[in-house]
Structures are given as structure tokens and as C-alpha cells.
Amino acid sequence: MRKRYGDNLWDLLRILAAGAWSILVGLYITGINLIRPGVCERYPRRDHRPDYQPRPGYRGDFALLSDPERPGGLRCIACLQCQNICPDQCIHITPEGKGKDRHPVQFRIDTGLCQFCWLCVEVCPVAAITMTPDYETATDQPQKLIRDLDTLRERGRNIPEPQRVEPVGCVADGGA
């Protein structure tokens, strides 16, 4: 039930004093925070943490790992498992060749449709597809969101091994 303040004078004064005190406490807290350094980062300027990179395993952009001994220079065997598991059907692969020579001639990922769930990376039997920690993928042109084979190959050229999270976990004592 709604209390009626000010029914008696003493109550009113007490409430006013407590209210004024609570406001002063609030001012103290905001005042302290005014002096504390801010936590925001000057994002595109990067003078805060210039070498910041997300951890391995961050789901940013796609890359296809290279293997110079295989046709097409890619590890990918065009088994279509990633295309099949993709919930958004954003991967389109055109395979070529039979058996050991099977490789993709077209590998298209529409990152505009992608929900970055990492399922394609998990399902890949040869660890050919991976995701890189590139997080600045925004664009104002939808066609720039589509990654084709050349882009993916180029991105994967500098990645020696697929980006996986190390299986080192912490246990009860808090150590790694």
C-alpha cells in the first residue's frame, strides 16, 4: 500500500534528512567515478591496446588452410560436410575431381547470411576451414560480404595450423 509521507512532522524531517544523505552518497560515488580513469577504449584509434587481438578461437572471418601438395593448393577435399551442416546454408562448394584429387573449384561463403556458429569448422574432417580473429568485417556493400575461393585461400595462406583452442583447462585449484 502506498505510504502517505508527511503524516507527521518528525517523520517528514527524518525522511528528508535520509533522502538528502542518500543523494549526497550518490554524488560521492559519481564524483569518485569522475576522477577514476574511464574504461572505454578509443576503438578505431587503438592507442589503448595497439596490439589487441581476440583469442584464438574467436569467430571472426573465414579462411581456407593451404596445402601446396594438393590440387588447388588447399587442404579442402570438397566433401561438402560444412555445406550440409551449415544451418543458414551460406556455404556453396563446387567440387572437382575424384578420390584423392577432389578439391573445390568454387567455394563461396556468404557472411551476410552466416551466423558464425563454428559448426563448419567443427565438422571438417581435415581441418581445412577455420575462422580468423578478424573482427572488422563491417561494410556497406552486401556483395563485399561474400567470400570466394581466392579470398579464402589468400586469408589462409599465413595460417600454418588451424586455429583451435588449446585443450588446457583449469581445474579445482584454479591453476591452468
Place this chain on the structure above:
Amino acid sequence: MLSFIANWLRDLLTAWFQAWHVPLVFVDILAWIVGGVAILILVMVVALVFIYLERKISGYIQSRLGPERVGPWGIFQTAMDALKLLQKEDIVPAGADKILHTLGPIAFFVVGLLGYLVIPWEEGGTIARMVDAHVGVLYVLAFGSLSVIGILMGGWGSNNKWSLLGALRGAAQMISYEVPMLLAVVCVVLLAGSLSLSTIVDQQKTLGLLSWNLWRPWLWLPVILYLIAATAEVNRTPFDLPEAESELVAGYHTEYSGMKFAFFFLAEYGNFFLVGLIFSVLFLGGWSSPFGYPDPLRIPGVIWLLGKATVTVFFLMWVRWTLPRLRVDQLMSLCWKVLLPVGFLSLLIAGTAALYV
């Protein structure tokens, strides 16, 4: 310094006008025009600066950075925003009362400027000197009470229910809080024995910091009262109900864009700074130096006044970014049940002090 320039100009003009047989009354008219333009520029600059400061201070309070892109530390951000607003299309909502929609921000802006005319910038340095000599305090309050008309016009003319609700809230709030504000000011007037702002400052100048009205215990209640009521008059948190964004979208200026919005916005900060100026004049010794009279540092009075007003404004900004907003009924009961009795009490105290201290 200012009055020196003004006097020199006046003498020059008088000489010219006499030479050309122009009635001398035009010297006064010209002085008014020059003063008015100066005030207009001042208010514009002040509003831009304080919008920037508000954003920066709120940023720091909230562990953010605030604007920092345009210019060093983002100091040109508000200027750029103003430019952007000027370029924008002027949208009048369908079914709106076009005349009122246009008149609203203009009325708000013009009325906001008028209060500056009687502020004593330095010794004897008001623009409307005749008015200030008789009723300076009342004059400021009178034009403060008019600013609600602009809000009502804008809120009504927008043909939007949120605007209307905001305007009605604004009207109710500003009329109500005028009363405690008047009571607080009357306490100072009682002690000063004059309605003139210059006289009120003159009484606080002798010992510098020590002779400020702020240190007189019988004026402490009016100080608090004035700060609360003035915050409510300029619609700032915790009394920003007319434009409460979480309730009324943007209140009375929901439907405004471009120039007209800029007018509302600038005038709001103009009014806000005016509150700081009047507080400095009433309680912080106005243009007088805090180190005694005459100023040992020889800093112009305008600087002191602007500095004091800035400190007041900073305090109110700090309050704004700390407190939640009151509800309409609580706003009204705070005004009529708490502030009004406290106002009468402080009037009693101030009256007693005026008689016996």
C-alpha cells in the same frame, strides 16, 4: 574593462550624433542593439561550450570518454552538431499547427535571452540598467516564467500526444516551482533591501569570499531551495519530466528537427547558464573577486562571474548524472508540501535576520 569600452563607444557616438544633429536617444537605442547582439553571441557560445562540457563530464562520470573525434578532445563536436542541425530538413508533422510549431522554439529562445539583459556583468555593467536599478530580480523571474509559453506552443503545435503530455507537464511544473524560487529569491532581497541585482552584488563584494551570501546561515535554506527550484525551472534531472526520454520519448520537442530543435536545445542551455549566473549573483558575490574589493588580481569581473556560474553549472550537471527522475505526483507534492513550507520558514528566518543581525 567592459564598461570602459562601452563608455568610450558611448562618448564617441554621442559626439558623432551631436555633430550630425541626430536625437541623442538613438545612442541609447544603438547601445541596446549592440548589447543585445553581444548577449546573443554570448548565449550561443555558452550553450555550445556547455553542451560539450555536459557530454564530456557525463562521459567521465560514467567511465566513458565523451566526444573526442572532432578536434582535439572533441572540442568542436557541438559546433559540428549545430552545423549539422542547421542543414537538416525542417519537418512539420502532418496536422500540426504550423504557426505554433514554428513560433514555439522562437519564443522559447527569445525569452531565454531576455533574462541576460539585467545580469550585472561587472561593476555597473548591465545592459538594461534602468530596469535592473528598480526590479532586476523580478525581471529575471518574470521572463523565466514566460519560457513555458514556448514549451506549450511547441508541445501543442506538434500534433503529437507525447509532445502534448510533455508540454502540460512542463507548464504544471514551471508554474509550481516558480513559487519556491520566488520565495528563495525574496529572502535575499529582504536582506539586501533592494530588487536590483547590482545592489545585491555590491553588498557581497567588500571582503571577497567571506562576504558571500552563501556563508550566511540564515540563507542556507534559500540556497538549497533556489538550486532545487531552478533545476526544476530549467527541466533538468531529477526534474526533467517534460522531456523524460524513458517515458515521453522526447517530451515537448519530440517532433522537432533541424533548426527548430537547435533553438530549443540552445535555449535550454542558455537558460541553464542563466540559472548559474543568477545563483552566482545572489549567493556567490557575482562579479566581485573572491579575494576582496577591489580585486587584488585585477581580473575583470566578467571572468569571475562566468567562472562562478560555471562552477554552479558543473554542480548541477553532476547532480543530473547522479539522480533518477521524480514522478509527476511526487514532483508536485515536493513543491507544495515540502518546498513551499520550507520557503515560508526561510522567509521568516531571513526576515528575522534582516531585522536583528
Place this chain on the structure above:
Amino acid sequence: MTWDPTCVTEELVVNMGPQHPSTHGVLRLILRLDGERVLEVRPDIGFLHSSLEKIAERLDYRQYLPYTDRYDYLCAMANELAYVRAVESLLGVEPTPRCQWIRVMMAEMNRIASHLVYYGALGMDTGATTVFLYCFRERERILQLFEDASGQRLLYHYFRIGGLRNDLPPGFCEGLRSFLDEFPRRVAEYDALLTRNRIFRSRTEGVGYLSPEAALSYGVTGPTLRGSGVSYDLRRAAPYYVYPELEFDVPTRPEGDVMARHLVRQEEMLQSVHLLHQCLDRLPPGEINVKVPRKLKPDPGEIYVRIESPRGELGVYLISDGSEKPYRLHWRAPSFHNLQAYPEMCQGAYVADLVAILGSLDIILGDVDR
């Protein structure tokens, strides 16, 4: 002089939303106002309908998992937990102990993160903008931990059927511990800045009253129910995973107003800190994944699994017809049920109370509309 019958204060019908700063998304409230008083409020939902239940019928069990993150985006871990538990129960798979501990940890961290958003949003609704950013500052640290563990900040897709995406990364436990050590001090700061503020108290105390009977009959759950004095928490009432082994209180408040719900959530954050300390102390080593078949084909049957999400009882009702895809999936969304009690709470409220009450319900429109 004739009296013009139109010359009366007329009721004002206002659309609040779907585009309104404080309807927490795209909710449309149809208000009937008498001045500032609310005569009637009718929530109109469905603007964020994303047919998540239908999507489930199109995809197989594994593919649907990333979608669960997306409908209640503030506690994605809880959604994943509910769904993963449902599928695993249907399959008869029991996750490893370490996996269970980590899942509980993640769910509790997500509870803190979600309550922080609630906390700040209520402050925002009542006009105190600053506490919102303080809450986001602390939430950011949790999100950073989530990003380290799962690779994403908001839509984690961290749980898998039968286990987890990966084990906890190095440094995770240290990071969490330092956060947990600092966080209670931050809560005390919010408490002093917002909760104990006189203006905030007068805005929330006695506002939006919901009686325990009404709450139960509307199917209200979670902190909103506990704010009405009903001590009902699925972590206690129908415990799952390691909750029976953990020690925690179920905070309850009898007042049934906005403030009561607010205090319940504030206390819950501290309880979650307590729970997380226990999790960190007792986290067992071992495997995190159990082998599940590549093609998931549960036996025909149906199951209802519920967990305590930050918003209340989150249930998954799953029917399998023996194929790779669910035959039917239904979410029992806590926000949807809590929102039903909203018109009841708003009786006799002011316009300004509407947003405070809505804030105290802590609804997510993605959760309401699914």
C-alpha cells in the same frame, strides 16, 4: 449557455511503442490515459517474432543449437543449457561431471550478466542513466571471459550436445576469480547509488504491486515471482546438474512491488557470486565431452525440460519422431508469461510507473515473441 459535452478531460489513447525508448525492444503498449493516470494498458506483442519454433523443425538437433542463443540474447547460455539438456535427456546421454560444472558456471555467470543489464535498464527507465553504464562496465568483464571461452561475446554457441565446444581456456579461472573478488564491492556501489537513493525508492516502493496469488495464477516465475514472496526457484525445486551439491539462498521479498523485485535480483547477483566461488573451488578435472553419434536420431518420444533462467522458468518441450529433426519444439518463455501479469500490475499507475514496472519485469522481447 449550452454545455458542450466534448468539453471534458477526455481519455487519451496512446500507442507506446513499438518504437519507444523504454519498451525494452519492440513492444507496443496501447494505453488509455486520464491525464497522467493509466486507465488501461494492453501489451501488443509479436513485433519480434522470429519463428524460432518452426525453424527447429527444419534443422537437425545439432544445427538448431546456435539459434537458441538468439531469442533471449541476454542469457544465451541459459537457453543453450535448456535445449542441450532436453536433447541429451531425449538421447539418454549424461554429460561428464566437469562439463556439468562448467555449464553451471556459465549459466551463473550469464545470470550476473543478464541481471546487470536489468539493473542498469531499470535505472535508465527511472532516469538515472549513470548506473546503466557502470553495470555495463562490469558486464563487459563477464563478456570478455565468455569471449575467451566460446569465441563470441553475445551469442556464444558454447554448449554442444554431449559436451562443450572446448574446455576452459588458460587464464579463465584467474580472470573469473578476480572479477568475483571485485564484483560485490561494485554491487555495493550500485546499491548506494541507485537502490538506496530516496528518489529511486519513492519511484519503486509500492509501485506495480503483484500479489502472490495473482503471480502464481499468471504463471509468473523467476525473480518476479520471488519478489511477490513465493520462494520458488527451479535450482531448488527441481534441481539439475550439480545444484544439489551447492550452497545458496533463494532470495525472496514479500512486498511484491518494483523495489522487491529489484532487491531480489540484486541479491541474486551476490548469490551467483557465491555459487561461482564454489564452482571454482570444486571444479573437477577430466573429460568434457561424451561421444555422441554423428547423426542424432533420438527414439520417438517427448520431453519437457526446464531450468531456472535469469528471467524465470525456461522450458523446452521437445517431440521426436525418430528422425534427425525435431518433430515439434516449444519454448516455455519466462518473459512471455511474466508479461501477462503486466496489465494487472499497472492498475492505477502513472505513465512514469509504466516504464518502471516494465523494467522490473525484465522482459526480453526476443524471448516474448520467439
Place this chain on the structure above:
Amino acid sequence: MSDVQIFADLAFYLVAALILVSALGVLFARRVLHAALALLPCLLGIAGLYAVLAAHFMFAVQILIYAGAITVLILFAVMMLQRILGGGILAGSHNPLVGLLAAGTMFLALVAALLMTDFAGQDPGSLGVGNAAQLGQALLTREVLAFEALSVVILAAIIGAIVIARTRAEGE
């Protein structure tokens, strides 16, 4: 005639024109809201008249009370009473005869007052109508009976308003 006098005369005619025009606006505005808004320049013009007479106190009080408070109250009431956003009530004369009678009586009274006043010997400054101190002294000494009577009337009005508001609140 001095320069100041010319200036004052000019100001007087300007202000008088403003008052007349806006008063006609009040009379002939089609919407009540516009009529209420037209009242504003009218009242401000009257304040201007006081300013021309160097009655600064009256000038400020006129703005503060009439323009700032009464007009706002009228506007407020009009807005509350209007069918909200429904076009607005149209102004019209419901009973021209009574109105004419009232206006005529007022006019006669004003003319009589004008005729009975001796303007020649009066200097606006010496009257002290605009001086706060003199006005206050007059109110608390010579005119104290009228002052007190007025305050009783206002008190009664306040109590009456509260009573009306209370019964409505309980009736809800």
C-alpha cells in the same frame, strides 16, 4: 519636446497598436487556443505601457503574473479541456447580449474614471505606482484594509479549490 519624449510617444503608439491588434485577435480568433495565445502579446503590451510610464515594478509584476502565470493557466486549461488533438473548440459568442452589456458597463466605468482624473498635475514618477518600496508602504498602511480583504478572498478561493479537488479525488 525633448528627444526622450518623442521616443516615449513612439513607444506608446507602438505598444498601443500591439495591444489593440492582439485584443482584436483574442476577439476574432476562431480557436480558443489561438485566442488564449493572442492574449499573451496583449498582456505583454500592457506591461510595455507600464514600462513607458517608468513603472518598472508594475512592468515586472504584470509579466510575471499575467503573462507568465495567468496566460499559461488559461492555455493549460484550454489544452486539458480540448478534445485532445481533435481540432479544438471553436470560439463563438454564446450570449452576445449579456456580453455587450458587460462590455458596455465596463467601458462606461472606464470613461467615467478617465474623465474624473486630473492628468495635468500628475507626473508618473511622483505617483510612485511603479516603485516597490512606495507600493509596499501603501499596501501595509493606507490600503491595509483592502489588502487584507483581498487576501481573505484569495484564501477562500484556495480553500474552495482544494475542496473541489478533494471531493473529485474521493469520488474516483
